[in-house]
Amino acid sequence: GAVVSQHPSWVICKSGTSVKIECRSLDFQATTMFWYRQFPKQSLMLMATSNEGSKATYEQGVEKDKFLINHASLTLSTLTVTSAHPEDSSFYICSAWDRGRPQHFGDGTRLSIL
Amino acid sequence: TQLLEQSPQFLSIQEGENLTVYCNSSSVFSSLQWYRQEPGEGPVLLVTVVTGGEVKKLKRLTFQFGDARKDSSLHITAAQPGDTGLYLCAGGEGKLIFGQGTELSVKP
Numbered sequence: 310g311a312v313v314s315q316h317p318s319w320v321i322c323k324s325g326t327s328v329k330i331e332c333r334s335l336d337f338q339a340t341t342m343f344w345y346r347q348f349p350k351q352s353l354m355l356m357a358t359s360n361e362g363s364k365a366t367y368e369q370g371v372e373k374d375k376f377l378i379n380h381a382s383l384t385l386s387t388l389t390v391t392s393a394h395p396e397d398s399s400f401y402i403c404s405a406w407d408r409g410r411p412q413h414f415g416d417g418t419r420l421s422i423l
Numbered sequence: 424t425q426l427l428e429q430s431p432q433f434l435s436i437q438e439g440e441n442l443t444v445y446c447n448s449s450s451v452f453s454s455l456q457w458y459r460q461e462p463g464e465g466p467v468l469l470v471t472v473v474t475g476g477e478v479k480k481l482k483r484l485t486f487q488f489g490d491a492r493k494d495s496s497l498h499i500t501a502a503q504p505g506d507t508g509l510y511l512c513a514g515g516e517g518k519l520i521f522g523q524g525t526e527l528s529v530k531p
Binding site: 400406412417 | 509519
């Protein structure tokens with residue numbers, strides 16, 4: 310069964326809307342969760358690293374005010390795309406990790422901004 | 424900066440053929456993972472290799488980790504249409520370094 314649950318799997322919304330994506334670690338406590346963005350037929354691009362109880366670390370070029378990350382518990386992290394625009398349309402994937410374990414990925418969220 | 428060069432990026436073969444995907448780096452990695460991803464889904468872990476020279480087999484898939492832990496390969500024997508997907512190598516622990524991915528298409 311799924312180790313990491315990501316919700317929603319698909320969302321379509323109007324430009325200017327804020328969208329929240331949830332990532333839950335089901336089987337273990339994840340001290341770290343990662344958020345990725347992926348374009349068709351390409352590899353994963355790391356956006357940010359989220360540690361429970363502390364501020365997320367963003368990769369170069371990723372706007373922290375645009376992509377708000379909250380990691381309030383060891384099993385839940387959220388990514389909020391604020392004031393989304395068509396260029397934010399993409400496939401967003403989260404993963405959960407704890408030391409000594411492999412990284413487990415959610416099934417992704419297809420975000421389409423009209 | 425650690426980088427992983429994955430090749431080829433695209434591969435289209437007929438059912439029954441063999442193929443090898445390579446993942447190379449100038450850096451040493453403590454471990455390396457191989458993932459397979461299908462459209463609209465997240466990557467699924469196939470294997471983790473941690474020891475230099477290690478060979479792991481998963482049915483028709485054979486994974487090797489280089490002696491110096493700088494490179495790895497994935498070999499698929501007698502490929503089937505069900506093997507179609509995006510294969511990703513990733514190095515490290517925690518924050519992973521990903522290769523560019525290999526889009527494999529196996530035609531019946």
